[in-house]
Each structure stands twice: as C-alpha cells, then as structure tokens.
Amino acid sequence: MDTSVDSNSKKHNTPQTSVKISCPNCGNNTDFVEVADGVILSTHYVQNRDGSFSQDGDESQILGEIRFFCGECNTDLTQFHQYFLDMLF
Ligand SMILES: [Zn+2]
DSSP: OOOOOOTTOOOOOOOTTOOOOOOTTTOOOSOEEEEESSEEEEEEEEEOTTSOEEEEEEEEEEOSOEEEEETTTOOBOGGGHHHHHHTOO
C-alpha cells in the first residue's frame, strides 16, 4: 500500500475509476453519517508544577460496531463503509 503523503498540497489524486457512493433509497450522494457503538474516549493529562494540567495524548477505543448511514433517509449503508474509509482524506 502506498502511504506516501504530499504535505505540500491538500489535493488528492482521484482514481480514474472513481465511483461515488449514493444511497440506493433516496439517491443522496453528499451527506453521510458514521455511527460507532461502544466508544471509550481516554485522554491522558499531566499535572504541572503549578497545578495546571497539560494534555498528554489521547487513546480512543471503539469496542462496538461502526455503522454507516445515509444522512438524508438513514438507510443503512454499512456495506459502503470500507469504501468510505478508503476515500476518507
Ligand atoms: Zn438515503
């Protein structure tokens, strides 16, 4: 897998065979919702000499399922979730 990142530009090379996800129910292809179950958000803090705290990183764990829905009609589009992740920049 090519993981090189061009830090000088936010432009991405769109694959020529790019296919957009669209909702089979309502045709929406712009608004999507990702829902994660059982998320544990853990944030580490360090207390400084003066009693203030500094954030020292955070670890989040997703224990449950991640589901993916149409943002318009809430049809379950989880079958497209992997594609969504591949196209998420
Ligand atoms: Zn829809």
